[in-house]
Amino acid sequence: MTLNKKQIEDCESSRWDFSDLKAVFLNCTLKPTPELSHTDGLVAISREIMQRNGISVQVLRPVDHDIAFGVYPDMTKHGWENDDWPQIFKQVIEANILVLTTPIWLGEKSSICTQVIERLYANSSDLNDQGQYAYYGRVGGCLITGNEDGAKHCAMNILYSLQHLGYVIPPQADAAWVGEAGPGPSYLDPGSGGPQNDFTNRNTSFMTWNLMHLARMIKDAGEIPAHGNQRSKWDAGCKPDFPNPDYR
Template sequence: MTLRVLALTCTLKPSPAKSSSDLIARQLLDLFAERGATGELVRVVDHDVRPGVEADMGDGDAWPGIRRKIADADILLIATPTWVGHMSSVAQRVLERLDAELSETDDEGRPAMFGKVAVAAVVGNEDGAHKIIADLFQALNDVGFTVPAQGATYWNGEAMQGGDYQDLDETPEAVASTNATLVRNAVHLATVLGEHRYPAQ
């Protein structure tokens, strides 16, 4: 089976502006492709995702289309910058909209996101990546996603200095190694869950 990966980049910068979150997400999608998975990237800020906790917030809401892409994917990647020590407001809105999935079930009564894998990438020139990853994974696990071992990657710039991930001449070895582990473990877990579904009861 060919695994499908959806990357939601939660930068605050609309296209075509360059984005460190977008860059690390694309790097991960390239690694997924090397393992035979097909990938798609959606920059959430380019779409009119309305505030709320329903699956569809009415006419003009772009979330239902993104939601369909999530439903079709085996692996969800959320990539976010760090702002004042927290995930971006765009990433927070994604989590709020995913809250609607708590009431959605498959034809055997399992939550709709059971069997899907979630991974995360965080970039920023300030501290906060560990807390952001913890918050993301808690929310995604509550909704029904499964998190692989070492399923997150991040880059923090030097404290009290400027600079972005996209400004680096090359990917630091520690980040490249972590990226590879994330992808390897996510593909393994998604394959296992595809072959062995969670029990309905």
């Protein structure tokens, strides 16, 4: 069973209706499907909490897709032969909740995670129906696994990036598991203690519920009020034909 007793009790005692919400997890593992992803083990907890509360959840591994490098929405218009990002972005923009997840390598988030953030940035100059930046009204969080230090450093980077693009970050919007310093077991390895770790389970639960609650509050409020934050009514900023800096 993925959830522990307390996590199940919280789901069963919930009085909130989240059934009209959607969530997307982008698991930025370096391992293509069907290889075992330790990060996916932590994703499973958050995903099940959401699904038990009626949220429609999709989990994608960007490494499974042919994603071009760059900071434009469709890189096939900029010299690349293939680019699956536009299809992934469609799922992201339709979701109320986005969770970026990554392993730790050399104290940093994965290269795939960096690429995903760059491609999210590529669409950040798009505007919604109210003239706000595209990601307004959505909430974001992150999950991190590894057997080395760097979880908080990775979380700071990811959460800063998401809020800069327009996502709302709730309190306690990150959770992580790391083993002992030095070579050792990863999250799903036998004897790692990862799935049973109370600190990680608590923080994963808090992150998930806070994402759900804030997404519910924003949707019920009719999104973020469009006053004082409309790019369509602000003359300063990037030139219309240069929405993002040169990516050379």
